[in-house]
Amino acid sequence: MKIDVMKTFSDAHLPTYARDGDAGADLYSLHAVNILPGEYKLVSTGIAMAIPQGYVGLIHPRSGLAAKHGITVLNAPGTIDAGYRGEIKVLLINHSNEVYFIARAERIAQLVIQKVENVFFEPVDELDATERGIGGFGSSGKKPVW
Numbered sequence: 001m002k003i004d005v006m007k008t009f010s011d012a013h014l015p016t017y018a019r020d021g022d023a024g025a026d027l028y029s030l031h032a033v034n035i036l037p038g039e040y041k042l043v044s045t046g047i048a049m050a051i052p053q054g055y056v057g058l059i060h061p062r063s064g065l066a067a068k069h070g071i072t073v074l075n076a077p078g079t080i081d082a083g084y085r086g087e088i089k090v091l092l093i094n095h096s097n098e099v100y101f102i103a104r105a106e107r108i109a110q111l112v113i114q115k116v117e118n119v120f121f122e123p124v125d126e127l128d129a130t131e132r133g134i135g136g137f138g139s140s141g142k143k144p145v146w
Helices: 063-067
Strands: 004-007 026-030 034-035 040-044 045-049 055-060 071-073 079-081 089-094 100-102 105-114
Touching: 034 040, 034 089, 063 071, 089 105
Parallel strands: none
Antiparallel strands: 004 045, 026 105, 034 100, 040 089, 055 079, 055 105, 071 089
């Protein structure tokens, strides 16, 4: 599949895959940015794209930034709808106790393109019964792993 990408700033970097077969393409920061502990910032990538109808772009955190520096995508995954044509920006948050410096052209997130289905939401008076039923958070209990 081909997705048209436009640089909204001449020195922006197009998304790239680190390795063949990777699900996520790296997104790059357009500018250098400091993120203070507990702070979140909208970081520009300098690109816009035409995601085809029937697909969505999902912005996921980079595991290395999260594990090593506590930097993650605040609204993970961020959603880029097929009809959006504006600049892609990434909402990052610093969960660490230290200032984190994002360099210009640093890999800041991953973009995954996925097929989506639009559905019709049918109003009903009751739902079919399942084993889980209405059990919510923690309803399955803590179980050993073996």
